[in-house]
Amino acid sequence: MSHWRNLFVVAICLTPLVSGAATPSELLQPIQAVGPKGAGHAEAIAAVKELSQADASALLPILKAIEGASPLAANWMIGAFESIADRSLTAQKLPVKELEAFAIDTTQHAGARRMAYEWVLKVDPTAADRLIPGMLQDPSAEFRRDAVALKLKEAEALLAEDKKEAAQAAFQQAMSGAVDDDQVKAIVKPLRELGVMVDLQQHFGFLTSWQLIGPFDNTDKQGFDVTYPPEQELKLDATYPGKMGDVSWTEFATTDEYGVVDLAKALAPHKGAITYAATTFNSPRGQQVELRLGTPNAWKLWVNGKLIFARDEYHRGSQLDQYRVPVSLNAGANTILLKVCQNEQTEDWAQDWQYQIRVCDNAGAAVAPARQNTTQRSAATDVRLAQEGHN
Numbered sequence: 001m002s003h004w005r006n007l008f009v010v011a012i013c014l015t016p017l018v019s020g021a022a023t024p025s026e027l028l029q030p031i032q033a034v035g036p037k038g039a040g041h042a043e044a045i046a047a048v049k050e051l052s053q054a055d056a057s058a059l060l061p062i063l064k065a066i067e068g069a070s071p072l073a074a075n076w077m078i079g080a081f082e083s084i085a086d087r088s089l090t091a092q093k094l095p096v097k098e099l100e101a102f103a104i105d106t107t108q109h110a111g112a113r114r115m116a117y118e119w120v121l122k123v124d125p126t127a128a129d130r131l132i133p134g135m136l137q138d139p140s141a142e143f144r145r146d147a148v149a150l151k152l153k154e155a156e157a158l159l160a161e162d163k164k165e166a167a168q169a170a171f172q173q174a175m176s177g178a179v180d181d182d183q184v185k186a187i188v189k190p191l192r193e194l195g196v197m198v199d200l201q202q203h204f205g206f207l208t209s210w211q212l213i214g215p216f217d218n219t220d221k222q223g224f225d226v227t228y229p230p231e232q233e234l235k236l237d238a239t240y241p242g243k244m245g246d247v248s249w250t251e252f253a254t255t256d257e258y259g260v261v262d263l264a265k266a267l268a269p270h271k272g273a274i275t276y277a278a279t280t281f282n283s284p285r286g287q288q289v290e291l292r293l294g295t296p297n298a299w300k301l302w303v304n305g306k307l308i309f310a311r312d313e314y315h316r317g318s319q320l321d322q323y324r325v326p327v328s329l330n331a332g333a334n335t336i337l338l339k340v341c342q343n344e345q346t347e348d349w350a351q352d353w354q355y356q357i358r359v360c361d362n363a364g365a366a367v368a369p370a371r372q373n374t375t376q377r378s379a380a381t382d383v384r385l386a387q388e389g390h391n
Helices: 001-012 024-032 041-051 056-065 073-088 096-103 110-123 128-136 141-160 162-176 183-191 198-204 379-390
Strands: 209-217 239-241 245-248 251-252 271-283 287-294 296-303 308-311 321-329 330-342 354-360
Touching: 024 041, 024 056, 024 073, 024 096, 041 073, 056 073, 056 096, 056 110, 073 110, 096 110, 096 128, 110 128, 110 141, 128 141, 128 245, 141 162, 141 183, 162 183, 183 198, 209 245, 287 296, 308 321, 330 354
Parallel strands: none
Antiparallel strands: 209 251, 209 271, 239 245, 271 330, 287 321, 287 354, 296 308, 296 330
16 A cells, blocks of 8 residues: 555646636546556546645545446545645634444445544544444444444453453454454453353354265365366265275365364375365355355366365465355345365374364354245255256
């Protein structure tokens, strides 16, 4: 960010102003249209310089224009916004009410909302106490974190006063908004000490019931680009030639509270090997979600038969939400297929062969599957029904 801001400062000093008295909307157009490899940069930089001299009436149009802007365009808009806001603050003309209204409008861009909020605080530091408590379910992860921290502090104070019932309620409220693992852990510990059961698999939205098949050959890491049968067809009653003989699908449900599927334990600690994992997610409607995956292994991911993402890299560590993959889900059952590749390294730190996947929104809050009217079905049944629905 600092690099682009420096570029912004240098560039506007070297570029003449856009001629005429253009409106903020007119000035924003060439900034939004800036393209790669220098396309439209001269016009955009000139527009930024003129926009930066506008009065406070340009602040809200700039904030709204950040939605959908490229990183470069957004950075230039931020620079112009801050120039105008700083000048307006000095002149005591910052439109605080309008900025606050924008900050609490959850339909707006999360980063732009946060910027509006921080400028409100410069005039009215009490705004945090007024606004943040109502943001436990905010679509912005940053606002949610602030709200959770506030509720967590309240819960800890109540617990210190031995007001256990009130503390429990406050901890549970904090948990309802928590999306960051450090905050979740800080909440779960006292809740469990108070005797409250906490299901982290459900809270984070982990996928826990799978069909597994393998090993297929990945000698010399060549299997990553090989199209093995599960990539061509998802038939859970099929048997295929594997690395060491015929392989077939087997059902596995992880009990790990963070949804980790340890393939070395579920199958065997094979080396130079590939396992496929299949499951379904029953979505109550068509929607945009994120599949967040953690694994130290190379992997490929398909949703409803379409390759979504792939990463051919081994043993760089694994963590919660290591990869964030935007996905469009259909209403009903959606098939998810994961290819997990293990190489042949023998070091102790290279033995992990595992993954975890969760379904959430872009703030990190779990997206719940549709409720089923029947008793819990097996992963095999769900995958079969999903496949029938797509054929």
